[in-house]
Amino acid sequence: MGTGHGGVQTGNALRRAGWVGPITLVGAEKHLPYQRPPLSKSCADAEALDDLALFHPAAHYDSVGVDLELGAQVVGIDRDGSEVELHSGRRLAYDHLVLALGSRPRPVPVAGCGLAGVHTLRTLDDARWISARLRTAGSVVLVGGGFIGLELATVAARLGKRVTVVEAAPRLLHGAVTPVTGQFLTERHTAAGVRLRLGEAVDRITGVDGAVRSVLTASGDELSADLVVVCVGAVPNCELARAAGLPVDDGILVDYDLVTADPAISAIGDCARFPYGNRRVRLSSVQNAFDGATHVARRLTSGAGGYAPVPWFWSDQAGVKVQMAGLPTALHGGLGSGPEEQLDVEGDVAGGSFSVHRYVDGRFVGGESVGMPRAHLAMRRRLAAERASAVPLAG
Amino acid sequence: MTTDLKAATTMNLTIDVAKCCGSGQCVMAAPDVFDQDDDGVAFLLDQTPPDTERANVDEAIASCPTGAITVVDG
Ligand SMILES: Cc1cc2nc3c(=O)[nH]c(=O)nc-3n(C[C@H](O)[C@H](O)[C@H](O)COP(=O)(O)OP(=O)(O)OC[C@H]3O[C@@H](n4cnc5c(N)ncnc54)[C@H](O)[C@@H]3O)c2cc1C
Ligand code: SF4
Numbered sequence: 164m165g166t167g168h169g170g171v172q173t174g175n176a177l178r179r180a181g182w183v184g185p186i187t188l189v190g191a192e193k194h195l196p197y198q199r200p201p202l203s204k205s206c207a208d209a210e211a212l213d214d215l216a217l218f219h220p221a222a223h224y225d226s227v228g229v230d231l232e233l234g235a236q237v238v239g240i241d242r243d244g245s246e247v248e249l250h251s252g253r254r255l256a257y258d259h260l261v262l263a264l265g266s267r268p269r270p271v272p273v274a275g276c277g278l279a280g281v282h283t284l285r286t287l288d289d290a291r292w293i294s295a296r297l298r299t300a301g302s303v304v305l306v307g308g309g310f311i312g313l314e315l316a317t318v319a320a321r322l323g324k325r326v327t328v329v330e331a332a333p334r335l336l337h338g339a340v341t342p343v344t345g346q347f348l349t350e351r352h353t354a355a356g357v358r359l360r361l362g363e364a365v366d367r368i369t370g371v372d373g374a375v376r377s378v379l380t381a382s383g384d385e386l387s388a389d390l391v392v393v394c395v396g397a398v399p400n401c402e403l404a405r406a407a408g409l410p411v412d413d414g415i416l417v418d419y420d421l422v423t424a425d426p427a428i429s430a431i432g433d434c435a436r437f438p439y440g441n442r443r444v445r446l447s448s449v450q451n452a453f454d455g456a457t458h459v460a461r462r463l464t465s466g467a468g469g470y471a472p473v474p475w476f477w478s479d480q481a482g483v484k485v486q487m488a489g490l491p492t493a494l495h496g497g498l499g500s501g502p503e504e505q506l507d508v509e510g511d512v513a514g515g516s517f518s519v520h521r522y523v524d525g526r527f528v529g530g531e532s533v534g535m536p537r538a539h540l541a542m543r544r545r546l547a548a549e550r551a552s553a554v555p556l557a558g
Numbered sequence: 559m560t561t562d563l564k565a566a567t568t569m570n571l572t573i574d575v576a577k578c579c580g581s582g583q584c585v586m587a588a589p590d591v592f593d594q595d596d597d598g599v600a601f602l603l604d605q606t607p608p609d610t611e612r613a614n615v616d617e618a619i620a621s622c623p624t625g626a627i628t629v630v631d632g
Contacts, residue, residue, distance in 0.1 A: 179620055198624060200579060215576055218625055453623045477579055484580055484598050536598040540582045
């Protein structure tokens with residue numbers, strides 16, 4: 164269930180692993196399955212975006228033997244009858260069910276979010292809408308200085324818009340990257356003409372005749388805006404699992420093999436919370452959806468055990484590609500709550516070619532790099548080697 | 559009727575650089591066939607790799623998260 168990165172890769176990986184039974188991908192969206200990362204990076208050109216984002220042409224699914232049920236919202240899971248119920252009333256039987264339901268934009272509790280010209284970004288339809296709006300907008304305000312907000316800011320600035328990012332935290336990508344990379348990106352965005360309002364909360368969004376006019380900040384500033392995109396994170400889609408009686412805690416809870424409390428149901432990608440070392444984490448990344456799907460496919464075909472991923476992530480913004488390896492900094496100390504991180508910076512930060520290695524208690528936990536793809540791969544190999552020796556795989 | 563084993567099908571690879579996200583998965587799977595530029599964008603070291611690379615290339619294609627690599631057997 165779900166035709167995003169996790170769902171599509173589940174079908175592909177199952178076939179590659181030799182699964183011979185029928186596979187059906189069921190998804191609420193009507194589009195052929197597509198990838199989300201280009202939506203925030205390439206939304207300047209709606210037509211190019213459709214091509215860029217598409218996973219596979221329709222013929223691919225026929226050729227590998229995967230049935231698509233598109234525009235099919237699942238409204239219930241009947242675990243006793245091993246069936247899912249669609250919005251249309253149809254029921255589909257399953258032997259094994261993979262929940263790859265993704266997440267949705269986190270709502271912000273400020274007035275004015277319903278005004279025309281205020282949007283969030285998750286789907287291709289959202290991206291097309293933003294793309295059209297970008298053509299005419301003069302001023303763009305991004306609420307939230309996370310990856311999506313900063314990628315959109317990059318696109319809008321390149322189109323010559325007046326762009327402001329309002330971020331409640333004192334620095335960009337707080338909890339996602341180290342201060343070194345955060346500061347580097349702050350300088351790059353500023354140099355590109357993006358105005359950054361850090362440590363500033365949004366009070367409300369004002370409008371005229373139902374259309375957005377400005378964003379009011381908590382400190383009383385008024386930022387005029389023809390387009391506001393609210394990018395303050397995402398919440399996992401777990402309602403179906405909860406209604407079916409499966410344990411949920413900010414993500415559908417799964418074991419080391421990504422199996423839920425019901426052995427006939429797995430959960431992967433943005434909607435799942437899985438054990439990682441001595442904690443449970445939920446990751447929203449292509450890596451996690453893709454590797455989780457590959458793991459479930461292997462498990463269903465050969466019984467191989469233990470999902471032990473090396474997290475990685477990338478973001479294209481401010482004219483550079485930032486590559487990250489390991490858990491986000493917020494999940495690995497460095498914020499005062501856990502052990503402090505030590506950073507080892509190599510290369511030329513100002514020149515945009517550098518790497519940052521993060522250590523906690525002397526142990527390498529990941530890092531970031533810009534303009535050094537080899538350093539990024541070396542970090543991932545090192546994490547894989549350390550995980551192989553350190554993580555207990557028995558759930 | 560002749561069977562020329564040496565002339566077994568060759569792989570002809572292409573990378574859609576616009577789709578490539580710089581993951582490096584292909585470089586890890588087939589380091590003699592794929593490499594990345596400083597921006598992370600993948601390029602081919604060998605567009606028509608020998609058959610001995612087939613398993614690695616298959617792994618590279620299967621592990622490419624964006625579906626940017628295609629192979630045509632010729
Ligand atoms: C704008 C944007 C940019 C991103 N950029 C990056 C990036 O640069 N790098 C990176 O690593 N990650 C990035 N991500 C995150 C990445 O796209 C996600 O982590 C990934 O898509 C997760 O895959 P998934 O299969 O878990 O969920 P999704 O891709 O969200 O797919 C879930 C699908 O399930 C469907 N669904 C949900 N409920 C139901 C239901 N009841 N019935 C039927 N269908 C249902 C949804 O409609 C959706 O199509 C980005 C995300 C966004 C939105
Ligand atoms: S695996 Fe695919 S996305 Fe990753 S670097 Fe290679 S071609 Fe690019």
